[in-house]
Amino acid sequence: MPDLEDLYREIILDHYRNPRNRGELDTPPAVRAEGFNPLCGDEVIIYVQVADGVIEDIKFGGQGCSISQASSSMMSAAVKGRTVEELQQFNHAFRSMMSIEPDPDDPAPTNGNSADVKLGDLEALKGVVKFPVRIKCATLSWHTLTQAVEEAQATS
Amino acid sequence: MALDTAAVRADFPIMCREVHGRRLVYLDSAATSHKPRPVIDAVTDYYERFNSNVHRGSYQLAVEATEALEEARRKVANFIGADQDSEIVFAKNATEAINLVARTWGRTNLGPGDPVVITELEHHANIVPWHMLAAEQGIELRWIPIRSDGHLDLTDLDRLLDGARLLSVAAVSNVLGTINPIRQLADAAHDAGALMMVDASQYTPHLPTDVKEMGADFVAFTGHKMCGPTGIGVLWAKPELLEAMPPFLGGGEMILNVTKEGFSTAAVPWKFEAGTPPIAEAVGLGAAVDYLTGLGMEQVREHEVALTGYALRTLNQRYGDDITIHGPTEPAERGGVLSFEYKGIHPHDVAQVLDRSGVCVRAGHHCAKPLMRVLGCSATSRASMYVYNDESDVDALADALADADAFFIE
Numbered sequence: 001m002p003d004l005e006d007l008y009r010e011i012i013l014d015h016y017r018n019p020r021n022r023g024e025l026d027t028p029p030a031v032r033a034e035g036f037n038p039l040c041g042d043e044v045i046i047y048v049q050v051a052d053g054v055i056e057d058i059k060f061g062g063q064g065c066s067i068s069q070a071s072s073s074m075m076s077a078a079v080k081g082r083t084v085e086e087l088q089q090f091n092h093a094f095r096s097m098m099s100i101e102p103d104p105d106d107p108a109p110t111n112g113n114s115a116d117v118k119l120g121d122l123e124a125l126k127g128v129v130k131f132p133v134r135i136k137c138a139t140l141s142w143h144t145l146t147q148a149v150e151e152a153q154a155t156s
Numbered sequence: 157m158a159l160d161t162a163a164v165r166a167d168f169p170i171m172c173r174e175v176h177g178r179r180l181v182y183l184d185s186a187a188t189s190h191k192p193r194p195v196i197d198a199v200t201d202y203y204e205r206f207n208s209n210v211h212r213g214s215y216q217l218a219v220e221a222t223e224a225l226e227e228a229r230r231k232v233a234n235f236i237g238a239d240q241d242s243e244i245v246f247a248k249n250a251t252e253a254i255n256l257v258a259r260t261w262g263r264t265n266l267g268p269g270d271p272v273v274i275t276e277l278e279h280h281a282n283i284v285p286w287h288m289l290a291a292e293q294g295i296e297l298r299w300i301p302i303r304s305d306g307h308l309d310l311t312d313l314d315r316l317l318d319g320a321r322l323l324s325v326a327a328v329s330n331v332l333g334t335i336n337p338i339r340q341l342a343d344a345a346h347d348a349g350a351l352m353m354v355d356a357s358q359y360t361p362h363l364p365t366d367v368k369e370m371g372a373d374f375v376a377f378t379g380h381k382m383c384g385p386t387g388i389g390v391l392w393a394k395p396e397l398l399e400a401m402p403p404f405l406g407g408g409e410m411i412l413n414v415t416k417e418g419f420s421t422a423a424v425p426w427k428f429e430a431g432t433p434p435i436a437e438a439v440g441l442g443a444a445v446d447y448l449t450g451l452g453m454e455q456v457r458e459h460e461v462a463l464t465g466y467a468l469r470t471l472n473q474r475y476g477d478d479i480t481i482h483g484p485t486e487p488a489e490r491g492g493v494l495s496f497e498y499k500g501i502h503p504h505d506v507a508q509v510l511d512r513s514g515v516c517v518r519a520g521h522h523c524a525k526p527l528m529r530v531l532g533c534s535a536t537s538r539a540s541m542y543v544y545n546d547e548s549d550v551d552a553l554a555d556a557l558a559d560a561d562a563f564f565i566e
Contacts, residue, residue, distance in 0.1 A: 004512055008505075008563045017566060041521035041534045042504075063534040065504035066564065137504065 006127035007134065008066065015121070016066040021076035023059040025049055030057065031152045035144030037136055042068050046144045050152040053084050060141065067125070067134050072141035074121045084149055091142055093117040098139055099129050159451060159459040161546040167192040167447075168544050178514030181552040186330050186358060186493050186540030187518055188380045191444075195383055198443035202436045209432055211409060225435050228442030229425075235445045236375065237366035238392055245391040245398070245425040246433055250357040251281040253376035253391035254324070256428060257353060258285035260401040261374075262322075268294035271320040273350070275300040275308055275336075276530050277329040280523040282355045286324070300325075302530060306332040306483035306490075313341075317348035324352075327359035327370070331522045331538065332483030333464070333490035335359075342371030351397075357381060361542070362460055362491050364453040367392050379437065383543075384444035388437035391428070398424040405430035456543055460492040463541050467494055467550045474554050482531060492541035495522070498557055501564045503537040509563065510537075513556035 025032075025047035035044045042064035049057040058080050060072040075094075079087050097119065128138045165171045168190045173180055182190065202224065208217040210225050226241065233241045247253040262285075266272070272286050272295050289295045298316050301309045306329070317323065323345035327338050342352040353374035356365060361382035367375050374397070379388040393401075403410050403421050407430035412420040421427045448456065465487040471479050471494070480497045484490040498506055503519035510517055518538040521528045528534060539553055 004509065004563070007508070013563060016564075039520060041525065041528060043534060063502075065502035067504070069502075131508070134504070134508070 002130035012070040015070035015073040019073040033148035067137040175514040181515040183539040185542035228438040231442040247389040249389035250378040320350040326355040333493035379441040384441035385437040495536040
């Protein structure tokens with residue numbers, strides 16, 4: 001069995017105990033999207049405010065395990081202030097780190113190579129791959145953010 | 157006489173295996189039970205000696221396979237106190253058995269505004285089929301609430317049952333362990349002119365089942381939670397109801413005659429068993445029933461009451477306010493299902509840490525999301541016990557729980 005220390009790295013536990021960007025944003029101007037993990041009942045709520053192709057602000061809420069909460073926190077810190085294009089590169093890089101095939105429904109990065117993206121803190125989630133049941137915990141917030149950003153762009 | 161758990165464990169081959177170098181501490185029998193050697197042998201024996209299709213071969217093998225299937229039906233009928241074998245319909249699982257009632261009896265007898273009453277502690281299997289009928293036929297779904305002690309709140313029962321056509325209730329909650337007052341509910345349903353269905357999935361494996369004492373009209377349960385194989389479940393119903401109900405799925409086995417113009421149905425119970433049935437699985441279920449009968453269902457229940465009492469005492473003494481165990485506090489009022497929250501650590505993380513010590517518990521909503529909402533949480537950890545568990549398993553759970561602190565408590 002892989003070590004639990006691979007899963008519960010200190011940086012993950014730090015984001016879990018001290019989540020960044022937890023909260024709500026006013027809708028509108030922000031949009032709100034909900035994601036569910038039907039297997040375990042985890043819920044994540046993402047608020048995102050997009051203007052001129054830039055993620056100006058992001059907050060998250062909901063209930064979930066340390067992996068899903070830490071993933072939401074790290075994601076929010078990574079994408080805040082970035083462009084939607086950069087978000088797509090992050091999303092692809094993250095999914096590939098999680099050993100997930102590209103989702104045909106996800107927009108492909110329009111420029112740049114997702115392999116060049118520096119995931120920073122998010123790299124700590126690499127150990128999740130050794131615990132396949134938990135991959136969905138890590139990816140739920142990304143799915144939900146993608147959904148929220150698509151909605152924000154459709155309504156803008 | 158008390159169960160000899162050491163002897164029982166020796167009957168279950170899987171108990172020999174290790175997980176992460178530790179002995180297997182299996183506390184997830186509410187999800188599925190393990191299988192004793194006689195059940196595994198019965199399934200193997202079926203395939204090795206008399207595998208063939210049933211009800212239509214004229215050769216010896218087919219005669220034997222048919223007899224084995226019908227013998228399994230007879231064993232199940234005896235096990236639950238049914239009068240006749242034909243009251244036993246084999247289904248894929250309890251979910252399919254409940255859907256069978258919703259799709260056949262429900263579609264024929266329920267219309268717009270007809271109330272079906274369920275409870276807040278139901279498994280999704282006894283919620284979603286009625287939501288589907290509400291969407292398709294406009295039935296009204298009513299909910300019996302639960303109290304904070306995990307028991308049903310029956311204060312408004314008469315009002316909820318007023319005009320109701322069906323009351324459908326789990327005999328034992330798969331989350332709280334609560335044993336519901338089925339006979340009282342069945343009598344109240346009948347007084348109100350409603351039929352009574354019992355989801356006995358968590359009851360029949362653990363307590364002596366008598367469908368007549370329950371006062372039910374329909375009883376559904378599944379084989380794999382009672383030492384049987386997966387893929388076989390049971391619907392018991394009163395004969396006059398089965399006679400009047402239209403068939404469920406259409407195909408071979410369930411017909412008497414088929415022409416270009418139409419078809420006529422086979423007799424009950426085959427009318428409801430379209431296609432080649434799960435023969436090996438039924439044979440395995442028959443062996444499971446024999447095995448449980450050999451242990452004695454009174455003894456099984458006594459064992460679980462004692463072990464549940466030990467688990468409640470051990471966890472509460474050791475962890476006090478750091479642990480919240482949902483459901484009734486009295487072992488006699490509950491089954492061996494313990495849903496708990498530990499120090500606010502998410503159940504997924506608790507289950508992950510326990511796994512390292514070979515301790516298998518479930519984490520999540522346990523297919524009871526409306527109940528989770530009532531409990532005010534999105535998930536719980538759940539330890540559930542059966543005939544092969546003993547105090548050492550409870551001790552292993554209690555020991556391993558403290559390991560979570562290292563990661564999640566600052």
